[in-house]
Amino acid sequence: MQFGSHGNLEQHGFARNRFWSIDRSPPPPTASCNKAFVDLIFKPSEEDFKIWPHSYEFRLRITIGPGGDLMLTSRIKNTDGRPFSFTFAYRTYFSVSDISEVRVEGLETLDYLDNLKSRKRFTEQCDAITFESEVDRIYLETPTKIAIMDHEKKQTFVLRKDGLPDAVVWNPWEKKAKSMMDFGDDEYKYMLCVEAAAIEKAVTLKPGEEWKGRLYLSVVPSTYCSGQLAPLTALQG
Structure with a gap:
């Protein structure tokens, strides 16, 4: 929650660094019951109000399918007496064989904001995104669908999302990796961050309103590409 820095908030918000509770009164499941899930809830503390003075309920359902598919469903409800706005991103990091052997499909021809160039706006010119630098x-x-193809592992990560119009693509590369305290010098070679997000246009909730965002992650053979994958019904659950 709160991608980027906003006032006194840290770079990627504070909800990710807090203790969550098991949600004892979650919304009922609407899909098949052959999936395991857990519901978590986060409510701000008095200390959190000092950082971001709004009241809300943040519910997260984590669902795992029989084949290991993962679905994350977030619901944020405004329990405050006034409207508030926020940005959002799932911090999803993928383990890859070699970043130079990875390509991302589904984002070609789209506009993007480049954080390495003061968020200037550009249009993607490549048929697929490959990586040779930060x-x-x-x-x-x-x-709604993005594919991360790992040629060496012969597999493709498929991201399907709902309520999250943006996507972050990040790899720090060698120089920045060495400057990060919690990042190994060579770890950039084996990871890629692709995040489903709502950043450019902040989500605004009036009192009592609720926002919902969902991310579905699966792995398929790398012979598939983003344009060939048949639609899945998982996002309907």
Whole structure:
């Protein structure tokens, strides 16, 4: 919650660094019951109000399917007496064989904000995104499906999202990796961050309103590309 820095908030918000509770009164499941899930809830503390003075309920359902597919469903409800706005991003990091052997499909021809160039706006010119140096971009008005193809592992990560119009693509590369205290010098070679997000246009909730965002992650053979994958019904749950 709160991608980027906003006032006194830290770079990627504070909800990710707080203790959550098991949600004892979650919304009922609407899909098949052959999936395991847990519901978590986060409510701000008095200390949190000092950082961001709004009252809300943040519910997160984590669902795992029989084949290991993962679905994250977030609901944020305004329990305050006034409207508030926020940005959002799932911090999803993927383990890859070699970043130079990875390509991302589904974002071609789209506009993006380049964080390495003061968020100037550009249009993606490549047929697929490949990596030869540091990348830190926010792609705008993205499709509901994005594919991360790992040729060496012969597999493709498929992201399907709902309520999250943007997508962040990030790899720190060698120089920045060495400057990060919690990042190994060579770890940039084996990871890629692709995040479903709502950043360019902040979400605004009036009192009592609720926002919902969903991310579905699966792995398929790398012979598939983003344009060939048949629609899944998981996002309907």
